[in-house]
Structures are given as C-alpha cells and as structure tokens.
Amino acid sequence: MAKTGTDLVKRGMAEMQKGGVIMDVVNAEQAKIAEEAGAVAVMALERVPSDIRAAGGVARMADPTITEEVLNAVSIPVMAKARIGHIVEARVLESMGVDYIDESEVLTPADEEYHLNKSEFTVPFVCGSRDLGEAARRIGEGASMLRTKGEPGTGNIVEAVRHMRKVQSQVRKLISMDLDEVMTFAKDLGAPYDVLLQIREAGKLPVVNFAAGGVATPADAALMMQLGADGVFVGSGIFKSDNPAKFAKAIVEATTHYQDYKLIAELSKGLGTPMKGIDIASLSPENRMQERGW
Amino acid sequence: MKIGVLALQGAVVEHARTVEAVGAEAILVKRVEQLAELDGLILPGGESTAMRRLIDRYDFLESLRAFGAAGKPIFGTCAGMILLAKRINNQQTSHLGLMDVTVERNAFGRQVDSFETELEIKGVAQDFPAVFIRAPYIIEAGPGVEVLSEDTGRIVAARDGHYLATAFHPELTADTRLMGYFVEMVKEAAVKA
Numbered sequence: 001m002a003k004t005g006t007d008l009v010k011r012g013m014a015e016m017q018k019g020g021v022i023m024d025v026v027n028a029e030q031a032k033i034a035e036e037a038g039a040v041a042v043m044a045l046e047r048v049p050s051d052i053r054a055a056g057g058v059a060r061m062a063d064p065t066i067t068e069e070v071l072n073a074v075s076i077p078v079m080a081k082a083r084i085g086h087i088v089e090a091r092v093l094e095s096m097g098v099d100y101i102d103e104s105e106v107l108t109p110a111d112e113e114y115h116l117n118k119s120e121f122t123v124p125f126v127c128g129s130r131d132l133g134e135a136a137r138r139i140g141e142g143a144s145m146l147r148t149k150g151e152p153g154t155g156n157i158v159e160a161v162r163h164m165r166k167v168q169s170q171v172r173k174l175i176s177m178d179l180d181e182v183m184t185f186a187k188d189l190g191a192p193y194d195v196l197l198q199i200r201e202a203g204k205l206p207v208v209n210f211a212a213g214g215v216a217t218p219a220d221a222a223l224m225m226q227l228g229a230d231g232v233f234v235g236s237g238i239f240k241s242d243n244p245a246k247f248a249k250a251i252v253e254a255t256t257h258y259q260d261y262k263l264i265a266e267l268s269k270g271l272g273t274p275m276k277g278i279d280i281a282s283l284s285p286e287n288r289m290q291e292r293g294w
Numbered sequence: 295m296k297i298g299v300l301a302l303q304g305a306v307v308e309h310a311r312t313v314e315a316v317g318a319e320a321i322l323v324k325r326v327e328q329l330a331e332l333d334g335l336i337l338p339g340g341e342s343t344a345m346r347r348l349i350d351r352y353d354f355l356e357s358l359r360a361f362g363a364a365g366k367p368i369f370g371t372c373a374g375m376i377l378l379a380k381r382i383n384n385q386q387t388s389h390l391g392l393m394d395v396t397v398e399r400n401a402f403g404r405q406v407d408s409f410e411t412e413l414e415i416k417g418v419a420q421d422f423p424a425v426f427i428r429a430p431y432i433i434e435a436g437p438g439v440e441v442l443s444e445d446t447g448r449i450v451a452a453r454d455g456h457y458l459a460t461a462f463h464p465e466l467t468a469d470t471r472l473m474g475y476f477v478e479m480v481k482e483a484a485v486k487a
Contacts (some may be wrong), residue, residue: 001447002409009408012427012466016339016372019303038339038347040303075399076341077428099405099428122406249347256302256348257324 005122007024007144013077013100014145014208017041017231018231020178021221021252022210024235027066028073030244037248041100043233044070049106049153050236050275053287059107063087067096079126084293085111094123100145105292106152106235113294118142128212130163130290132170133189139207140192146205148229149290150213151283153236155275157223158212159290164211164227169218172198197265213290216275218254218267225258242272295480298323298332300471302348302356304340304373308465312473318480326357334367334480337374339427339463341397345373355390362392367456367483369476375459376430383433395458401431401448401461413462415443415451418475421472424450424462431461456483 003009020040024029031042046062047055061082071078077099082089084103089110093101103116103125118125119142128149129135135146148167150160170189175195177185182200186193198206211224212233221232232255234248241247250267257263285291299309301322310320310351313336321328337345337357349355362368370378370393377389381396402408408427415422424445432449435441443451443460450461456479464472 002411006410008410008425009427010461010464012425013405013408015305015466016341016427016463018340019301019306020344023454035343036347038344040344049474062467076343077405093408097404097406124405211342217321249351251353252344 010124010144011207014126017077017210018208019256020231020247022079022231022233023238023248024233025070025239028069028164030080030086030239031070033075033245034238035074037245038252039076039248040231041079042070043079043081043235044098047239048236049238049289050155051153052106053153059193061086061093061107064092065095067093067098081107082116083107084109085114085116087116087142090116090121090152094121098123098128100124103143104128105149105289111291115141115293118144126210127245128290128293129167131166131189132174133191134293135167135205136189136191136195137208137287139195139205143207145207145210147210147212147233149293150211151280152213152289154214154283155216155237155277156280157216157220158280160211160214160224161227163213163290164209164224164229165267167205167209168228170289171205175203214233215251216277217271218264221251222254222258222264225255231255237269237275240275247271295319295334295477295484296321296332297388297480298335300335300337300345302337303344304338305463305465306338309336309338309371312465313477315470316474316477318477326352326354328345329361330381332366333484334369334476335361336476337368337370337377338465339372339374342373342376342389345377349389358390359392362390362457365456365483365487367458367476367479368392369458369462371463371465372427372429375432375461378435378457378459379432381434393452393454393459394439395432395452395454395459396432396434398433399430400428401433402426402429404428411445413445413450415472416440417442418473420424422464422471423467423469424460424464425466426450426462429461433460442443480481
C-alpha cells in the first residue's frame with residue numbers, strides 16, 4: 001500500500017524547502033552553523049565551488065566520511081553532489097541515506113553525453129538549467145527539483161539572473177502559446193514535447209526552481225526571489241565570509257522577507273567583505289561550469 | 295472566514311489554494327500584526343527548525359501562543375505538527391507547545407523512506423491520499439486528544455480541541471476534504487467566540 005520514491009514524494013520534498021536557503025558545508029561544524037541560522041537543508045561537499053575553481057583538476061563526489069559526518073550532525077535534510085552521469089556515485093550517496101542528490105556541473109562530468117536516468121532512483125535529484133529546454137530535459141529524465149546553473153564560485157549573480165529570467169520568460173511564452181505551436185517550440189528548445197504539454201497545462205513548472213550559482217549577498221538572495229525563484233542555494237558565499245553565522249542568518253531573513261527593503265538594509269550592515277567576485281567575461285569557456293551538461 | 299497560512303517558509307501557496315478551494319479567504323502571514331484579522335491559522339509543512347528561527351526573530355512565538363490561547367483554531371501539517379506539540383521526543387524544549395502530544399521528528403526515516411499511502415481519517419474520509427515526507431508522528435497523545443488516523447499503528451492525525459495536526463501533507467494533493475474539516479472547526483470556534 002505504501003509507495004516510496006514516487007514523483008509526489010520526491011517533488012514534495014522540494015516543495016517543503018520553498019522560501020528557504022540551502023547552504024554548502026564541508027564539515028559538521030559548518031552544518032551546525034547553517035542549521036542554527038535557519039537553513040532548510042545543507043549540501044555536503046569536500047570543497048566549496050570557489051575552492052574547486054582554485055584547485056583545478058578533477059572534482060568528484062565528496063569523501064563519504066564528510067557526508068556521513070554532516071548526516072550525523074544535523075536534523076535538517078542533507079544533500080550531496082554526484083558527477084553528471086556518474087551512476088555509481090549517485091547510488092553510493094543514495095545508499096548512505098542522503099536526502100537529495102545534486103547531479104552537478106560544479107563537479108567534473110563523468111559522462112559528456114548522457115545525464116543520469118533519475119527516474120530509476122528512490123532518492124530525488126536536483127539539476128541545474130539555463131533555459132526551458134535544459135529544464136524540460138532534466139524533468140524528462142526524472143529530476144524532482146531544478147536550480148539555475150548561474151556561474152558557481154564566482155560571487156557574481158549575473159548568470160543566475162540570466163538563467164532565471166530565461167526560464168521564466170520561456171514558461172510564460174509556452175503558457176500563452178497556441179497548441180499548434182508547441183511541437184516546433186519543443187524542437188527549437190530540444191525539449192521533450194510531453195513535458196512542455198504538462199507545463200502548459202499546469203501553467204507552471206511541475207517542480208520547484210531554486211536560484212544557485214553566484215549568490216553573494218542578502219540582496220542577491222532577495223533579488224532571485226523577486227525574479228521568481230522558489231528558494232536559494234548559497235555556495236561559497238557563507239563560509240568564505242568574515243562572520244559565517246551572521247552572514248547565514250542575514251541570507252535566510254532576506255530570502256523570507258525579500259520585499260522588505262528596510263529589513264534588507266539592516267541585514268546588510270557590517271557583514272564584512274563579501275566574496276571578491278569574478279567577472280564572467282574573464283572566465284575562458286573551459287572554466288565556465290555552466291557549459292557542462294547537455 | 296479568513297484563514298492565515300504562516301508564510302515564513304515551506305509549502306505556503308498550496309495551503310492557500312486549498313483554503314480558497316473550500317470557499318474561505320486565505321491570507322499569507324509574514325508579520326505578527328496580521329494575526330489579529332484571522333479566524334484560523336495554518337502552520338504549513340517545511341523545515342521546523344528553519345521556521346522556528348524565523349518565528350523567534352520576529353517575536354511571533356508569544357503572539358502565536360496567544361492566538362491559540364484565545365480559542366482560535368490552528369492546523370499544523372508535518373513541520374506544523376512539530377511546532378504545535380507540547381513535547382518533542384529527545385528534545386528538552388518544544389516550540390509553541392499548544393497541543394497535548396509528544397512527537398518524534400523524522401520518525402519514518404530519511405527521504406528515501408518517504409512514502410504515499412491511503413488513510414482512513416475519522417470524520418473526514420475512508421480513502422484520504424496521504425503524502426509523508428521525512429515525516430514525524432505522534433508517539434503519545436494526552437487524554438483529551440482525539441486520534442483521527444493511524445498508519446500501521448502510528449498516530450498520524452489528531453485533534454486536541456481547536457488544534458488539528460497531521461504528520462502528512464494534505465496540501466500536496468488536490469483532495470480538499472481535510473481542509474473542509476478544518477474550516478468547519480474555524481466556523482464552530484467563531485460561533486463560540
């Protein structure tokens with residue numbers, strides 16, 4: 001009678017995260033700071049994206065010791081990243097009881113042609129997207145949650161803004177479109193036709209869509225919420241700041257009260273130096289994580 | 295009939311939609327002042343620890359307790375059930391502490407153990423679709439608490455006077471019968487007041 005791993009159960013888990021902030025952490029201590037600050041989940045990693053960028057080389061699933069340490073440290077959900085197309089990393093994380101897997105372009109892809117067939121897993125997946133075509137392909141493969149790709153580890157919000165606006169405007173276009181036009185739209189986007197029909201019928205994406213990749217300040221988080229994000233992932237920003245506990249709380253509050261500008265002004269005071277940030281134009285194409293994924 | 299949905303975090307709009315579907319007016323509550331105009335309140339599903347942090351920062355705690363103490367009905371789903379409970383297993387303190395039950399958090403396991411099933415809910419339905427997500431359940435209910443539903447012997451829906459709580463998420467399905475039940479509770483309370 002009881003059924004596990006259904007779409008409702010997997011997508012529903014992400015629904016419960018709405019309006020919240022998911023924070024990257026690399027150990028139990030950071031996970032506890034995140035939980036205390038009001039994070040709705042943590043992403044257990046070996047290195048935050050900006051350090052992955054700095055280190056170079058192949059970035060893989062975190063050492064299970066770290067993931068286990070974080071799983072034992074907090075009562076909020078724990079997410080972890082697997083490489084794109086790496087079936088075994090994903091199965092390992094699932095076997096460890098991770099609550100959500102990010103099939104992530106932040107790590108070096110294991111497969112340059114195919115993403116995971118996420119429908120086959122009991123654990124739900126979140127995937128990045130830059131436009132509706134990519135979003136619909138991931139949904140077609142069984143992703144239960146989406147996020148913008150942005151440009152991780154840069155502290156620059158511009159790409160996340162671009163990706164959120166793009167998906168939103170394409171969804172609006174699809175909803176108002178004549179049914180006769182949908183197949184050609186699907187062809188142009190490289191999107192599965194049936195997923196587009198579902199979106200058109202429902203008037204919205206069938207899964208939640210968070211902002212990720214470059215959120216560096218409380219105002220950035222609030223901006224993404226105003227652009228229609230269901231919640232926010234913060235990667236390198238928090239634990240690279242001078243006062244992570246204060247910074248984390250400020251991001252959480254700015255996400256909840258994203259239209260309360262006086263409050264955001266208060267929250268933004270004295271947070272210390274934010275991430276220095278990287279101009280996207282200075283990144284060569286092979287250093288842009290958003291180009292990974294197909 | 296004005297029913298608020300605490301809108302600090304979680305599945306807020308789904309509850310609001312269900313409230314509207316049964317003919318009541320839904321208000322998204324982000325500020326303490328908004329409580330004054332409400333006839334009833336919903337504490338939605340989400341992360342209870344995250345909601346508690348936000349409740350503390352905006353002095354919601356005492357106002358929510360006073361709202362309940364004034365006899366106004368409150369309906370908590372999943373995280374909302376944890377917020378309502380007087381006792382939380384293995385924790386020293388509770389949150390609002392309004393409902394005479396002891397709850398266990400994440401009692402069914404991690405996300406891979408989350409499930410959907412059909413439940414019989416007393417006075418509501420024989421076949422209610424119930425989605426459990428990292429759900430709690432009630433391990434002990436006080437003498438004045440009416441158990442409305444059990445799943446394999448575990449209490450997953452209960453009513454304590456004007457407080458209603460479910461371990462599952464009625465807001466994730468299109469079934470409005472449980473919300474209809476809550477709106478009746480709100481109407482009864484309004485008559486009494």
